Amino acid sequence: MRRSDTRAFWLFVGPFAVGLLAFVYVPIGWSAALSFFDARNTVTPTDFVGLANYADMLTDGPFLRSLGTFSAFALFIVPTTFVLSLGLALLVNRITVMQAFFRSVFFLPAACSYVVASLVWKLSIFNGVRYGLANTVLGWFGVDPIAWVGSTDPPWYWVVLVTLRLWLQLGFYLILFIAGLQRIPKHLYEAAWIDGAKPGWQTLRYITLPQLRTTSVAVLLLNLIAAYQAFDEFYNVLGTAQGYPPFARPPLVYLYYTSLGSGEQDFGHGGAGAVLLALVIAAVTLVQGKAITR
């Protein structure tokens, strides 16, 4: 009996574990190992350089700058996404008619490809010529066309990137919040009303938000990690065949060009950057988790 249990265990878990090992843990370990070598155009380097790649990345302007930019980006996008998705969830949850419809409508963008959405944003909504959607609307009010993606002063590209990210991601967090909201027992609200609490801010502050704590923590953590791991929409909106501009450059985009850029693959520096980024994400997540759960 026990033996067959074990066999069943490995039968079910085995393929998954093998896949995980081969495609996740080995590459992670390998790239961590590469970070200690001068590994240019090879994944089996022989030139051990110790911590030199880490020293380079930590003195290297572009990588630190992108970490800085995306820390600032996280400070902005995490609360924004949190508040908006929570607000939407509260609204959708209160609707009595066609709730499923509205839930689906708001969730739908989460199922959309980042690449497709990026191209729609870049090429049709926010293109810089007069017949772009945003510029057409501005034109009705007599405003000159704005080069949304091209302009750096003011940095209009953030409008494109932030609206795109919110559109793509709100739906997912909205669903998490709705699930959380529906798990809050109705009798808590009824008891509060009997005790004289007014529906609205009071119940939100003393019942809904505390009951949503676990969901909120999950949403914040996922959000924070997603902010540091930003890649797709940035790469597709701001990247060109010639490369990526030095502003609004996510750490992963910089590392992508470092280790996989055309013609030269510098896996040593790329690996070191990846390890550093993972450490930053882990540290920030731990601090945030501590701060919220106290």
Place this chain on the structure above:
Amino acid sequence: MNSGDISRRTVLSATGAAALAGLLGACGSNTGRGGGSGQALKQWYHAYGEPGVQQAVERYAGSYDKATVSVQWNPGDYDSKLAAALLAAGGEPDVFESVTQISAVRSGQIVPLDDVIASAKDDFTKTILAGHTVDGQVYGVPQAVDMQMLFYRKSMFDAAGVKPPSTVDELVDAARRLTKGDVKGIFAGNDGGVAVLGGPALWSVGLDYVTAGHDVGFDEPSAAVAIGKLRELYASGAMLQGAVKDWAEPDAFTQGLVAMQWTGLWTVPAVQKALGDDFGVLPWPKLDDNGRASVPVGAYGAMVNAKSKHVDEAKAFIKWLWVDRTDYQEDFNLSYGFHIPPRESLAAKAGKLTTGVAADAVRFVRDNAKSSNPPDWAPSMSSALDDAVSRVVREGADADTELRAAAQKARDELKRLYG
């Protein structure tokens, strides 16, 4: 063949598609092996945009009788896929097309082809061949020349009473005077030309990426002046930004959104179709008397994978196709898109390159060509310079400081490469 780049770039975004292409490619790779006469060679191309190229290269490979050559056509992100293949131990592909990079030479990924090209070496355009030469050895046999140049709309120039510019200052002035209503003076990409005009700007004051002695070529005060002109142009309000298509496609120019556009030779057929002969072409002008007018040129070269199990056969195949079979080279360059054969004897003979803008382009390649991507100008150096140029041009940073920092970075790299 940069029209290939266009489709490559578009598809590049779709990483999923690229992965799928990889899978399909992997399936396909089984079919080429086995039967046939002699050794089996595997040859890779990126997906050229022009119809007919794939059939043509398959036809060339099919008519080779010393080995069975199977062609793999690679839609999607060719560079990454090729890089991954060259890292693997399998030795596939045996033959492929790429640009020569010093890093690939230093890490022993490609083999010298001097003996392959020897019989026709003098016939290849010098600048093009230099783009495939590292430490005096040739690593790629040039297949087709691509170049960038400035297109201008004759009727708009006439209407505004502006002459085609022969200096950078005249160009900035022309761009200003041609900006009227919905028409902007010039378009050079949605990044304000940062990615493509850095080189021409350096060349306009007689500087370069890297000197012949492997030192940084732009650590001079005049570099800041040259890049400063790009900033002036960018900030003048005469530059179109945020067009739907980028600089590599002629749409902004053919739709009349601009009077000038920096784009490539490959757009000539489309521009001719849209505008007839109401356009002319120019090199990027000089800024001062130290500099010269320039056009960036480059060419994919046929190369041999050093890990191939059939290096000699692969070299023999390249010699047959890209050195001996001039008829195929002519067909490849002139029958599908619009390119200049890298061999001067073929370029001189080609009827459709003797008149109009095509003849101008051939003349620019002869007189004004600068390598757009010299082998010792490694990606880490070019990204340092691109970042600096971008900050100066698009964000108004101090040109001197930024360029000096980029020069320092490039110098460190060059020191690592050449000691």
